[in-house]
Amino acid sequence: MLTHAVVITGKELIDAIRDVRPLVSSAFYCLMGPGIVFMVSMAMNGRGQDRAGGSVLIGMISVFILVSAFLGGMNVAMDALAGERERKSLLPLLMNGVAPRDVVLGKWLAVTCFSTAGLTINLTAFLFVLSRAHVPIRSAIAGSAPMLAAGLIPLALLAAAAELGISTACRSVKEAHTYLSMLVFLPMGTGMLLVFFPSVTHGWWRLVPIIGQQWQLEHWVRGDLSASQAAILGLVTAVLTGLILWGTASLLGRDDVVYGRY
Amino acid sequence: MIEVEQLRKEFRRVVAVRDVSFTAADGAITGLLGANGAGKTTTLRMIGGVLKPQAGQIRIDDLAPVEHPRAAQSKLGALLDHIGLYPRLTARENLTYFGRLRNILAVARLHERVEEVLSLLGLESMADTPASGFSQGERMKVALGRAIIHSPANLILDEPTNGLDVPTVRSPRSLLKSMRRHGTCIVFSSHVLEEVHTLSDHVVVIAKGSVVAQGTSQALCEKTNSATLEEAFVRLTTCEGAGGC
Numbered sequence: 001m002l003t004h005a006v007v008i009t010g011k012e013l014i015d016a017i018r019d020v021r022p023l024v025s026s027a028f029y030c031l032m033g034p035g036i037v038f039m040v041s042m043a044m045n046g047r048g049q050d051r052a053g054g055s056v057l058i059g060m061i062s063v064f065i066l067v068s069a070f071l072g073g074m075n076v077a078m079d080a081l082a083g084e085r086e087r088k089s090l091l092p093l094l095m096n097g098v099a100p101r102d103v104v105l106g107k108w109l110a111v112t113c114f115s116t117a118g119l120t121i122n123l124t125a126f127l128f129v130l131s132r133a134h135v136p137i138r139s140a141i142a143g144s145a146p147m148l149a150a151g152l153i154p155l156a157l158l159a160a161a162a163e164l165g166i167s168t169a170c171r172s173v174k175e176a177h178t179y180l181s182m183l184v185f186l187p188m189g190t191g192m193l194l195v196f197f198p199s200v201t202h203g204w205w206r207l208v209p210i211i212g213q214q215w216q217l218e219h220w221v222r223g224d225l226s227a228s229q230a231a232i233l234g235l236v237t238a239v240l241t242g243l244i245l246w247g248t249a250s251l252l253g254r255d256d257v258v259y260g261r262y
Numbered sequence: 263m264i265e266v267e268q269l270r271k272e273f274r275r276v277v278a279v280r281d282v283s284f285t286a287a288d289g290a291i292t293g294l295l296g297a298n299g300a301g302k303t304t305t306l307r308m309i310g311g312v313l314k315p316q317a318g319q320i321r322i323d324d325l326a327p328v329e330h331p332r333a334a335q336s337k338l339g340a341l342l343d344h345i346g347l348y349p350r351l352t353a354r355e356n357l358t359y360f361g362r363l364r365n366i367l368a369v370a371r372l373h374e375r376v377e378e379v380l381s382l383l384g385l386e387s388m389a390d391t392p393a394s395g396f397s398q399g400e401r402m403k404v405a406l407g408r409a410i411i412h413s414p415a416n417l418i419l420d421e422p423t424n425g426l427d428v429p430t431v432r433s434p435r436s437l438l439k440s441m442r443r444h445g446t447c448i449v450f451s452s453h454v455l456e457e458v459h460t461l462s463d464h465v466v467v468i469a470k471g472s473v474v475a476q477g478t479s480q481a482l483c484e485k486t487n488s489a490t491l492e493e494a495f496v497r498l499t500t501c502e503g504a505g506g507c
Contacts, residue, residue: 007362011348018350089346092408095310096363097335255273258312 004098008106012080013113022075023114029071030118033064034125038132056195061130062217063191065122066210069152070159070184072118073111077163080107082176091258100252104164104245111160119156130221151216151230154237158209159187161244168251190214209237263288263447264309264416269318271304278304279315280471286449286464288415291442293462294451295495301471302451303343306418309449310340322416336364339414341422345405349394353385353404356393357411364412379407382440384433399430406434410441417441419450423457435461459491469499 016023037060044057084090093103163180170176187210194200194214206212212233219225251257264286271279279301286292294302307313309320311327311334320327320334327334347356357376366372380389383403388396393404406422419438423431438448438461452458458465459479466476475482475498479491488494 003365003367004363007359011351011359014355015348015350084346087346087349088344089348091312091342091344092340092346092360092405093363094312095335095338095340095342096360096408097332097365098363099332255313259307 002102004102005106005109008098008103009109009113012076012107012110016076016079016110016114019075019079022079026071026073026075026114026118027121030068030122031125033061033068033122034129037061037064037126038129041129058218058221059191059195061126061221062214063188063195065119065126065152065217066155066187066191066213067184068122069115069119069156070163070187071115072121072156073113073115073160074163074180074184076114077107077111077160077167078173078176078180080111081164081167082170082173083167085170085257086172090252094252094258101249103252104168104249108160108164108245108248111164112157115156115160115163116153119152123152148216148220148225148230150234151213151237154234154241155209155213158237158241158244161241161248165244165248165251168248168257186210207233207236209233209240212236263321263323264292264418264449265319265321266305266309267319269305269308269315269320271301271308271313271315277471279308282318282466282468282471282473284464284466284473284476286416286447288447289442289445290463291438291448291450291461292464292466293458294449294466294468295453295455295458296451296468297453297499300468300499302468303420305468306340306342306420306449306451309418310338310342311335336412337415339409339412339417341406341409341418342420345401347393347396347401347404347408350392352390352392353396353400353407354380354389356404357407360408361411366412375411375413379411382410382437383407399426402426402430403433406437410437414446416447417449419448421452422450423452423454455490455492455495465491467495467498474498 037057040060041057081090084093094100162183166179166183167176170179190210191214194211200211206215206229212229216225216230216233266285267283269279269282282301282305284292294305296302304313308315309322309327311331314328322334323337325334325337348359351359354376357379358372361372361376366375380386383406385400385403385407388400393401396404402422409417422434438450442448450461462479464476465479465482467474467482475485477485482494482498483489483491486494486497488497
């Protein structure tokens, strides 16, 4: 029932907002990328306008944006399910007539709010930095922002689903922290790989989540983003998100997840 | 009414519940009595619809939690061994949250019911305190409040007074007695013989996953020629009492 999911989302939002330190920490991480790019562009003292220097800066920007989609909701995801298991509040939730599907949907919506907020903070800061730093960008980027959002917002949804899935499989917040920290290496590593080996993004690879968004980001900054690619990538990412959420709800039906290992 | 017939549950090669059958009537307290690991908690978890039995039948007011878990859970309040609360929410917010999940969506009705439960459990003075600072007894009371927020017709409790001091135990015990008077079917597990003897109208003795005897405390004593329930329990559940293993 959708009402249950909405009630759970509301509670998770209140709960997360009251836990200020992790939120501030996530916000700092999301602002770290724009800060670094700004300082690097200043240090390059105009060489960012060169083709080589500009490519490096654009690569850095895209990696930081991808990572921010994963950072915003990480702490909330940790607490939302691994935290429930650790403090033994998951069983009471499932015994109160709430279907696992609604538990996952409600918590995912809450995590999504924070992952999207992280992404928004990061993008806003980058727009500010780009307006002041010496990076070779086209004036068309503002106009293509909706297309970019079509690709990036699904990435924030995917990040929230992946984080929640991992959190569900972990018995404690500490365990979830270990694995979710590793998850952040996925966009970071993929992004770095594509910066140094851009030829990988040929053909259907552009429709693979994270790789596709990286390609999209680089082309957004250069001002030649493709609407059809953005739409198909958004769809593929949304489908993958749905599959992860379905798998997470199935996990909540398992005895060892609800009660711990026997 | 809760009816349980020939329940069986295995975890890998361990048989946690072998053969448990009993009927818990409305307006009565049924006590599940057994040693640690006897199968009481697993039985209650299956009744609660969060653990599926490998064999047997459960009916809660004629609804089977295996086939219709949500519908059966709507007739049931449960306080099992997991009593975790949300530490950043207050007692009132914890209860309000579960009230909403129990579909008490009208704001005025929900507010009224939350205040009623806080009062029943003597939690008014700490209603707006975050649960992170609660003692074990206070956490147990809020967890009990969470289980009865929707005024269930059936209530299952797993060792509800475990770890509580004497003054704290009085409040949940008097609440159970009051709910019994109002016709609620209550099943609770315990290994505290005095508690089972005092509260229960019907006692189900479980050992090694099977029901070995059931009836009133007095009937169990008579059956085993024992002067006390403790003696009867020992005779029913140990090799010595059962005439060898």
